[in-house]
Amino acid sequence: MIDVVDVSRRYEGDRAALDHLSLQVAEGECLALLGPSGSGKSTLLNLIAGLDRPTEGSVTVGGTRVDRLGEAAAARYRRATIGLVFQFFNLLDDLTVTDNVLLPAQIAGRPAAGSRRRAHELLETLGIDRHAGAYPGRLSGGERQRVAVARALMNRPPLLLADEPTGALDTASGAEVRKLLIDLHADGQTIVLVTHDEVLAEAVATRTVRLVDGQVAVG
Amino acid sequence: MSAIRTVVRGAQRRRVSTIVIVAATAMAVTATVLAGLLLAASSAPFANAFAGQHGAHLTAFFDSAKTTKDQAAATASQAGQATGPFPVAATGIRPEGLQGMPFTALRVVGRADPGRDPIDKVSLLSGRWARTTGEIVMARGDLRIAPGTVVSLENGSTLTVVGEARSISQTAQAWVTPDQAAALGQTGWQMLYRYADAGTVAAMTAHQTALGPAAQTQSWLGVRDDAAHRTQLFVPLLTAFGLIGLALAALVIGNVAAGTVASATRRIGVMKALGLTPAQVVRACLVQALIPGMIGAVLGIIAGDLLAVPLTADVADLFGTVPMSVTPWVDALAVVAAVLVIAATAAPAAWRAARLRTVDALAVGRTPLSGRGRLAARLAARSRLPRPLSLGLAQPFTRPARLLAMLLTVAFGTAAATFAIGLASSLRLVQAADQKPATSADVVVYPSRDADGSVPNPGAVIAATPGTGSYYGRGPADITIDGLREAARGTVTTGDASAAGYEMLEGRWYTAPGEAVVTTGFLTATGKHIGDTVTGTGHGPLTLVGEVFDGSANNHLYTDVATLPGLRAPFEWYVKLTPGTDRAAYLQTLTSRNLMAEATRAEGADGTLIVLNSLTALLTALLVSVAALGVLNAVVLDSRDRVHDIGVQKSIGMTPKQTAFMVISSVGVAGLIGGVAGVPAGYLVHHWAVPAMARGAGIRLPDSTIDVFAPTLLLTLALAGLILAAAGALLPAGWAARTRTAVALRTE
Numbered sequence: 001m002i003d004v005v006d007v008s009r010r011y012e013g014d015r016a017a018l019d020h021l022s023l024q025v026a027e028g029e030c031l032a033l034l035g036p037s038g039s040g041k042s043t044l045l046n047l048i049a050g051l052d053r054p055t056e057g058s059v060t061v062g063g064t065r066v067d068r069l070g071e072a073a074a075a076r077y078r079r080a081t082i083g084l085v086f087q088f089f090n091l092l093d094d095l096t097v098t099d100n101v102l103l104p105a106q107i108a109g110r111p112a113a114g115s116r117r118r119a120h121e122l123l124e125t126l127g128i129d130r131h132a133g134a135y136p137g138r139l140s141g142g143e144r145q146r147v148a149v150a151r152a153l154m155n156r157p158p159l160l161l162a163d164e165p166t167g168a169l170d171t172a173s174g175a176e177v178r179k180l181l182i183d184l185h186a187d188g189q190t191i192v193l194v195t196h197d198e199v200l201a202e203a204v205a206t207r208t209v210r211l212v213d214g215q216v217a218v219g
Numbered sequence: 220m221s222a223i224r225t226v227v228r229g230a231q232r233r234r235v236s237t238i239v240i241v242a243a244t245a246m247a248v249t250a251t252v253l254a255g256l257l258l259a260a261s262s263a264p265f266a267n268a269f270a271g272q273h274g275a276h277l278t279a280f281f282d283s284a285k286t287t288k289d290q291a292a293a294t295a296s297q298a299g300q301a302t303g304p305f306p307v308a309a310t311g312i313r314p315e316g317l318q319g320m321p322f323t324a325l326r327v328v329g330r331a332d333p334g335r336d337p338i339d340k341v342s343l344l345s346g347r348w349a350r351t352t353g354e355i356v357m358a359r360g361d362l363r364i365a366p367g368t369v370v371s372l373e374n375g376s377t378l379t380v381v382g383e384a385r386s387i388s389q390t391a392q393a394w395v396t397p398d399q400a401a402a403l404g405q406t407g408w409q410m411l412y413r414y415a416d417a418g419t420v421a422a423m424t425a426h427q428t429a430l431g432p433a434a435q436t437q438s439w440l441g442v443r444d445d446a447a448h449r450t451q452l453f454v455p456l457l458t459a460f461g462l463i464g465l466a467l468a469a470l471v472i473g474n475v476a477a478g479t480v481a482s483a484t485r486r487i488g489v490m491k492a493l494g495l496t497p498a499q500v501v502r503a504c505l506v507q508a509l510i511p512g513m514i515g516a517v518l519g520i521i522a523g524d525l526l527a528v529p530l531t532a533d534v535a536d537l538f539g540t541v542p543m544s545v546t547p548w549v550d551a552l553a554v555v556a557a558v559l560v561i562a563a564t565a566a567p568a569a570w571r572a573a574r575l576r577t578v579d580a581l582a583v584g585r586t587p588l589s590g591r592g593r594l595a596a597r598l599a600a601r602s603r604l605p606r607p608l609s610l611g612l613a614q615p616f617t618r619p620a621r622l623l624a625m626l627l628t629v630a631f632g633t634a635a636a637t638f639a640i641g642l643a644s645s646l647r648l649v650q651a652a653d654q655k656p657a658t659s660a661d662v663v664v665y666p667s668r669d670a671d672g673s674v675p676n677p678g679a680v681i682a683a684t685p686g687t688g689s690y691y692g693r694g695p696a697d698i699t700i701d702g703l704r705e706a707a708r709g710t711v712t713t714g715d716a717s718a719a720g721y722e723m724l725e726g727r728w729y730t731a732p733g734e735a736v737v738t739t740g741f742l743t744a745t746g747k748h749i750g751d752t753v754t755g756t757g758h759g760p761l762t763l764v765g766e767v768f769d770g771s772a773n774n775h776l777y778t779d780v781a782t783l784p785g786l787r788a789p790f791e792w793y794v795k796l797t798p799g800t801d802r803a804a805y806l807q808t809l810t811s812r813n814l815m816a817e818a819t820r821a822e823g824a825d826g827t828l829i830v831l832n833s834l835t836a837l838l839t840a841l842l843v844s845v846a847a848l849g850v851l852n853a854v855v856l857d858s859r860d861r862v863h864d865i866g867v868q869k870s871i872g873m874t875p876k877q878t879a880f881m882v883i884s885s886v887g888v889a890g891l892i893g894g895v896a897g898v899p900a901g902y903l904v905h906h907w908a909v910p911a912m913a914r915g916a917g918i919r920l921p922d923s924t925i926d927v928f929a930p931t932l933l934l935t936l937a938l939a940g941l942i943l944a945a946a947g948a949l950l951p952a953g954w955a956a957r958t959r960t961a962v963a964l965r966t967e
C-alpha cells in the first residue's frame with residue numbers, strides 16, 4: 001500500500017533528515033516507527049501524508065505518486081486516503097467536539113445527514129458521545145486524543161498515520177488510546193505509528209522499523 | 220532591557236506583517252498630513268493668505284495728470300503703514316500669433332521686487348519675477364498665460380511672460396519692472412495702505428474719503444467678500460474630507476498598534492514564564508508597536524509632503540489663495556498624533572497582555588481568548604453553507620474588537636467613496652444646468668450682419684426652413700432695476716424660451732411680456748420674493764413669476780423681449796428639429812441663406828470643476844487605499860494568529876483554494892455590514908455638504924442636483940464595501956493558501 005523508494009529530505013543547508021530511505025507497508029499492516037529524537041520519523045510521516053515533499057526519491061500510496069502531487073491534489077488525497085493523529089491533538093478549540101469530527105467530511109463536501117450519522121457512530125464507538133457538544137478545552141488528554149482519532153477516521157481513510165499519539169498522555173489515557181488502536185487494526189485498518197513507547201509498539205504493531213539518522217537501522 | 224529586545228526582535232522576524240504595519244501606518248499618516256493641510260487650508264483661507272502677504276487694506280490709483288509722484292507719496296502719512304508710489308500703466312495684450320483674438324485690457328503695475336515691499340508681498344506661483352524690461356508677470360486669474368509665452372501689445376511691441384503670481388489684495392492684473400511700466404505709457408501712481416482699524420465699512424469709507432477726490436480706491440472688504448463667495452463653496456466639502464481622513468487614519472493606526480500587541484501575546488506569555496514583570500511587558504509592547512509605527516510615520520510624512528504639492532496647488536486655485544508651503548507644524552502634528560494614537564491603543568492591549576495569566580498567554584495562538592464567538596461558530600457549523608465559507612464567516616466573532624475596527628474601516632472607506640461619487644455627480648449636474656440651452660436644442664444660429672450692415676431676421680428664415688420643430692431666440696440685455704446699484708444682467712427671449720429646459724426652483728416660466736423669471740442671486744440682491752413686482756427704467760413693472768436655476772450664483776433676470784420695447788439685442792436662435800431631419804443638410808440650408816449656424820455642443824467642464832474633480836479623486840483614492848491596507852493588516856494579523864489552525868485544516872484535506880476562500884470570507888461580515896453602514900453615512904454627508912456649499916455661494920440647488928443616488932448605485936456602493944474588504948484580504952489569503960502545512964503545524 002505504501003511504497004517509499006530511496007527517499008531523501010534535506011532542509012536548507014542541514015544534513016539530511018531522511019537519507020536514501022526505502023520502506024514498504026502492506027495493506028492491513030500496522031507498522032511502528034521507532035527511533036531517537038531527530039531521527040526523521042515525523043519527516044517520513046509528513047512525506048507519506050503529502051504534507052511535505054522529498055528532496056529525492058518517490059513516495060507512492062495506494063498507487064498515487066504522493067511526491068508529485070500539487071498542493072490542491074495533495075489536499076484531496078489527504079481527504080480521501082489519510083487520517084492524521086498528532087501528539088498534541090491539534091483540535092480546533094473554537095469548535096465543539098462534534099464539529100471537529102465533522103470537519104473533514106464538510107471540507108470534502110460530503111452530504112450533511114450521512115456525515116452526522118457517521119460522526120455520532122464514531123463518538124459512540126470511541127466512548128466520547130457524552131462530550132459531543134463540549135469544547136475540546138474541557139476534555140482530558142485521553143478524551144481529546146480519542147476525538148482526534150474520530151476526526152481522523154471520519155472519511156474512512158484507508159491509511160491512519162499517528163505521530164506519537166500517546167506522547168502527551170499519562171499511563172491510563174495512553175492505555176485507552178492503545179486499546180483503541182488495537183481494535184482499529186483488528187478491524188483491518190492500515191496504520192503507521194510513530195512512537196517512543198516500546199510497550200505501545202509491542203502491543204499494536206505487526207512490524208517495527210527503527211530509524212537512526214534518517215536511515216532504517218539494520219538489526 | 221534585553222528582555223524587551225527579545226520581544227522586539229520577535230516582531231522583526233515576522234517580516235510580512237511588519238511591512239504591512241509600516242505600510243498601513245505610512246498611508247494613514249500620509250492621509251493625516253493631507254487631511255491636516257486641507258483643514259488648515261480650509262480654515263479662513265482668505266484671512267490667512269491676506270495676513271501672510273501683509274495685504275493692502277486700501278489700494279489707491281492717482282491719475283498722473285492730476286497728481287504728482289510726490290503728492291501721491293505724501294498720502295502715506297494718513298495711514299498706519301503705506302508703500303508706493305508704483306507706476307501704473309494700462310495696456311491690452313494677447314498671446315503672440317493669435318491675430319484674430321481681441322486684446323485683453325490689463326492694469327499693469329511696475330514693481331521691482333514685491334517681496335521687499337512691506338505691504339502686498341505678492342507670491343510667485345510659477346516662474347520668476349520680472350528683472351528687466353521686456354518681461355511681464357501675470358496675476359493668476361481667469362486669464363492664464365503660461366510662463367514662456369510671448370504676448371503682443373496694442374502698440375506692436377512684445378513682452379515675455381516670465382512668471383505667474385497672486386496678490387491676495389488683487390492690486391494688479393500683471394506686473395513689470397518700474398522702467399517697463401514707464402515705457403508702456405504710464406497713466407498714474409499706485410499707493411498701498413494698511414490701517415489699524417480696517418474691519419468695518421464705515422472705517423474704510425472714512426479712510427477713502429481722507430485720501431481726497433483724486434484717488435480711485437479699492438477696499439479690501441470688497442475683495443474679501445468676493446473671495447468669501449468663492450471660498451465658502453468649498454470649505455464644507457474639504458472639511459468633510461479632512462475629518463473623514465483623520466478619523467480613518469486614527470482607526471487604522473490604532474488597529475495596527477493593538478493588533479501588533481495582540482499577536483505578540485503568546486511570546487509575552489513565554490517571557491513572563493521566564494520572569495518578565497508586567498511593567499516590563501507593557502514597555503516591551505509599546506516599544507514593539509512604536510518602532511514600525513515610527514518608521515511608517517516617517518515614510519508617511521515624506522509621501523504626504525510630496526503629495527501635498529499638487530494638493531495645495533489645487534486647493535489654492537479653488538480658494539484663490541497661495542499654496543500653503545509644506546508646513547513643518549502639520550508634519551510634526553501628524554507624527555505626534557500618530558504616536559499618541561499608537562500609544563493610546565497599544566497601552567490597553569499591552570496592559571491586558573501583562574495582566575493575562577501566564578498559562579493563558581501561553582495557550583494563545585492555539586486557543587482564541589476565552590469562549591467568544593462560539594455561538595457564531597455553532598451557527599456557522601449548522602448552516603448549509605460550504606464549510607470553508609462558514610468557517611471564515613464565523614472567524615471574526617472570536618475577536619469582536621478587531622471585527623468592529625475592521626467594520627468601521629470599511630464603513631469609512633465606503634462612506635468616502637459614496638460621498639465623492641455623489642459630489643462629482645452633483646457638480647456635473649450643476650455644471651450641466653449652465654449648458655441647458657445648448658443641450659436642449661439641436662442647432663444654434665448666431666447673430667450676423669448682412670454686407671449692408673443691417674441685421675436680418677433669422678427668425679423668419681428659420682420658421683420657413685423645412686425641418687424646424689420649435690425655436691426661440693435669446694440675447695443679452697442690461698436691465699435696470701430700482702433698488703439695485705448696477706443694472707441686472709438679463710437675458711431677453713423671443714418665442715417659447717421655456718424650451719431651454721431650465722429647472723424651476725419655484726413658480727413657473729413666464730408666458731407673457733411683463734413677467735420675468737429670476738435667479739436666486741437676483742432675489743437675494745433685491746430682497747424680493749416670487750409674486751412681487753419690480754420696476755426700473757426702460758421697461759414697465761415686471762412681475763417675478765418664477766425662480767430659475769441656471770447653475771450660476773449670478774444676479775440674473777430672464778424675460779420676453781417685448782417687455783423692453785426699446786431694445787435691439789443680437790439674438791442667438793436655438794432650434795429643435797423635427798424628428799428624422801438631417802442636421803447637416805439643415806445646417807447647409809441655413810448657411811445658403813446667409814445665416815451662421817452650427818450644431819449645438821456643450822462646452823467642456825470649467826477649470827474649477829476639473830480641479831475639484833481631481834482633488835476629490837485623489838482624496839478618495841487615498842482614503843480607499845488606507846481602508847484596504849487597514850483590512851489587509853487586520854487579516855495578516857489574524858492569519859498569523861491562526862496559522863496553526865490553518866495547518867490543521869490543511870492536514871485534514873483543505874485545499875489551498877478552500878483556504879484562500881476561507882480567509883477572504885472571514886472579512887465578509889465586516890465588508891458587508893461596513894458597506895451597508897458606510898453608504899448611508901456618505902449619503903448623509905453628501906446631502907449636508909453639497910447644499911451647504913451652495914448656500915455659502917448664494918445658490919439654491921434644485922433637488923435633482925442633490926438626489927443623485929439611484930437605488931442601484933447605492934446598492935452597488937454597499938457591495939463595494941464587500942469588494943474593498945475582499946481586496947484587502949486577497950494578499951493574505953494567498954499567503955495563507957501557500958503556507959506549508961508541515962511548517963504551520965510546527966508553528967507555535
Ligand SMILES: Nc1ncnc2c1ncn2[C@@H]1O[C@H](COP(=O)(O)OP(=O)(O)OP(=O)(O)O)[C@@H](O)[C@H]1O
Pocket residue numbers: 011012014017035036037038039040041042043044962
Ligand atoms: N522545518 C524544518 N526545518 C529544518 N529542519 C527540520 C525541519 N523539520 C525537521 N527538521 C530537522 O530534521 C530532523 C528530523 O526531524 P523529525 O521531526 O523528523 O524528527 P523526529 O524523529 O520526529 O524526532 P522527535 O522524536 O523528536 O519528534 C531534525 O534534525 C530536525 O531538526
Ligand SMILES: [Mg+2]
Pocket residue numbers: 041042043163
Ligand atoms: Mg517527531
